[in-house]
Amino acid sequence: MEKDFLQEFVQQAAKENTEKIAREKRKKYFQELGRKGGLKTEQNKKLDKVISIRMTHSEYETLIQKQEKYPLKLSTYIRNVLFEKELKINEFQTDEILLQYGTHFKKITNLLRNREWNVFENKKEILLRIENLIGLIHQYLYSKIQKNE
Known part of the structure; x- marks a missing residue:
């Protein structure tokens, strides 16, 4: 019985040791990846002169x-x-305002979809117009981004 306990104890210690070594290897692997990885910077963007x-x-x-x-x-x-x-510094401020309008319109749309707002007769038309407006805002902003690239 003592031999079984001793063998079991040695096997468990060996198993824990291999798991510990595996964890350390994994940790070192990801540390090494972190040293190699990261976002690549454009070479001509460095301001070194x-x-x-x-x-x-x-x-x-x-x-x-x-x-x-x-x-x-x-x-x-x-x-x-x-x-x-x-x-074009002020241009970004107008973009921020447009993005805020888009978020507010989405919130209004979500409010109108609730059951409490069934009193409006033309609720579907209002929702459709708001969604079209949100689409136009996003289309304008994305076209600006693509134009700048």
């Missing part, structure tokens, strides 16, 4: 005043102006 320029105090103040109109860092603003990129 530094240029310093000298300017007068008045030129610097003018530059700062122009830059403060946009929520950009000074270096980003200068880079956009230098490469004649359009500064």
